[in-house]
Amino acid sequence: QVQLVESGGGLVQPGGSLKLSCAGSGGGFSLDWYTVGWFRPAPGTAYYEREAVACIGSSGSIIYYEDSVEGRFTISKDHGKNTVYLQMDNLKPEDSGVYYCAADPTGWGLRYEEYHNWGQGTQVTVST
Secondary structure (H helix, E strand, O other): OOOEEEOOOEEEEOOOOEEEEEEEEOOOOOOOEEEEEEEEEOOOOOOOOOOEEEEEHHHHOOOEEEEEEOEEEEEEEEEOOOOEEEEOOOOOHOOOEEEEEEEOOOOOOOOOOOOOEOOOEEEEEEEO
16 A cells, blocks of 8 residues: 655744655555655645645646745655655745645646545644
């Protein structure tokens, strides 16, 4: 089974930075054919709904950023380490929440329903 382990969350002041990591293993996992995304709970929606913050395709040529994080967050990956990163700069209190790493081999997708492999989540808190 695919396993995803997130790390790097924490408490930072507004304007600060964090770098999240998602290490994948097992179940034939490879960034060569898995799309990976970072998700967080979607405001004003059912508890189980999550919105994509940033996603990166298997080739790395297709990248998505949610509008509110465009220009502040950067998603990247290291195939040798089977690890995906989310560099978060100029953090705002509105960015606070649990960030989940998700992966799926079925192709490009931005909806949480399209991902069946999930990490445990890492807490990001932006506050004074």
